[in-house]
Amino acid sequence: MILLSILAMTALVFVSRYVFLEPRLPLRLSPRLQRLLSYSGPAVLTAIWAPIVFTHEHTLWLGQNNPYLWAAALAALLAWKTKNVLLTTVLSMTVFLFLNLVTFAA
Structure with missing residues (x-):
């Protein structure tokens, strides 16, 4: 169960970082949201x-x-x-x- 939790957290962190950092994906944040996240x-x-x-x-x-x-x-x-x-x-x-x-x- 612990290993499953670790793998799930790893996948969640990787996917959340990949979506925002991969330049070929069409996801773009608005300047207002970027300022808020700063x-x-x-x-x-x-x-x-x-x-x-x-x-x-x-x-x-x-x-x-x-x-x-x-x-x-x-x-x-x-x-x-x-x-x-x-x-x-x-x-x-x-x-x-x-x-x-x-x-x-x-």
Whole structure:
């Protein structure tokens, strides 16, 4: 049953990608729908990172000892100023590791 579920999900993902990416198929999205779909990536990413950064044990965590919040603020600032994905990722992960292991270790 699990193998059947995996195969069904694989087929669904492949077909949904193939329909939109194959240039010989006559399916075209309107510019309005393309613009609407351009918001789906940031919305999904925000739904993933926001609970990690702002909550701890199902409560809002906005204290000064939140390493996730400090590293996320640094990552946002670096991404805005440098527009360099690798630099932003490495520096914010390094700061998070330092804050989590050294500064806020209790």
